[in-house]
Amino acid sequence: MSIALQITLIVTVVTVGIAIVGFLGFKISRSTKEMGTDAEQATFQALHHMSAAIPHLAEGLNDTNAAKASKALRRLLGCAGLVITDVNSVLGSDANHALSPQLLHRLQVSAGDAISTNKTQVNKLAQGTVVSSPLLVAGQPVGAVSAVHNRAGAGFVRAVSEVAGFVSAQLSQAELDTSRAQLLEAQVRALRAQISPHFIYNSLNAIASFINTDPARARELVIEFADFTRYSFRRRGDFTTLAEELEAIDRYLLLEKARFGDRIRVSLQIAPEVLNIQIPFLALQPLVENAVRHGLEAKPDGGLISITAVDEGQYAAIQVEDDGAGMDPEKLSSVLAGTTTNLHVGLRNVDVRLRQIYGAGHGLVVETAPNAGTLITLRIPKFIPSVDATPGT
Missing domain, CATH: 3.30.565.10 (Histidine kinase-like ATPase, C-terminal domain)
Known part of the structure; x- marks a missing residue:
């Protein structure tokens, strides 16, 4: 992996953490610098949910991993519902209440729009605002994160985009790990041959x-x-x-x-x-x-x-x-x-x-x-x- 790519992945993860903490922090009052303040608790919660998602994302994008990661990511965003899709279908979802077929369809459609345009999409519905952001690996869309929130403002839209960046970084690392393992195996075979x-x-x-x-x-x-x-x-x-x-x-x-x-x-x-x-x-x-x-x-x-x-x-x-x-x-x-x-x-x-x-x-x-x-x-x-x-x- 090139140094530039390593730096990009590190910056992405750090940026996600800052953005998520900012999104959660703006909803609470400014607190003192004492240990255990509301702001610090929000930071710890954000980091906890990110850490919970990483092991699943590190294994790549599939039904099982996406279903487990979506639970942690929904809690990270504090939204009503969240789905992770590949380029064709929903791989995993999580919601505080069961998603209706109509809303699930709208989330999938929004995800498709984000993938086709390679840009974050915002759609206002009767059930709330749906925000979808593409997942990119090597610059190519491989899926999307779509979230619905009852009261979504600019901060939530930014948070969804940063979460998609975080997921993309983990998927890129997973692909890199797989490629590295395949390369090492090929090298061993070549040496032995x-x-x-x-x-x-x-x-x-x-x-x-x-x-x-x-x-x-x-x-x-x-x-x-x-x-x-x-x-x-x-x-x-x-x-x-x-x-x-x-x-x-x-x-x-x-x-x-x-x-x-x-x-x-x-x-x-x-x-x-x-x-x-x-x-x-x-x-x-x-x-x-x-x-x-x-x-x-x-x-x-x-x-x-x-x-x-x-x-x-x-x-x-x-x-x-x-x-x-x-x-x-x-x-x-x-x-x-x-x-x-x-x-x-x-x-x-x-x-x-x-x-x-x-x-x-x-x-x-x-x-x-x-x-x-x-x-x-x-x-x-x-x-x-x-x-x-x-x-x-």
């Missing part, structure tokens, strides 16, 4: 070990490392083809074989008809890395990694299997649930991304047990609408 520091460190050490003994091999590995990192850090597109992902995996395994030699064996069985299907970017490489790091690295003799992909009609079935150490199924469940951190994060990341893209039923299927290896299965729909795919790097 990237090449791991563990792999970078080991690859550079492996390359360095060949510089003196086999310079040509070192040069080849540097090129493979550059190509792999360029693919991993690319910023275009959320999707890639299976063929491109397999090319990146081939480079990754070449670099790992520079460390492990013949301890890592690889088997590929890929049906040609699925090579061009679109899959989430870095959906397979973290699974292969998991097989190397947690499946084969600890075994003195290494093991076999098998990658298969077959056509299953509307789906492509892809499997990554290793005959390594395996893992405890209960530990696996906690990893996929996100309750275990810093362990097998690649599995968790891929599982979450698949469920977000294709639906809850399209996560990873993992079969494993201690000392029994691990088999991971993905079923990728072959045709996805509005896929953001960018072939190449």
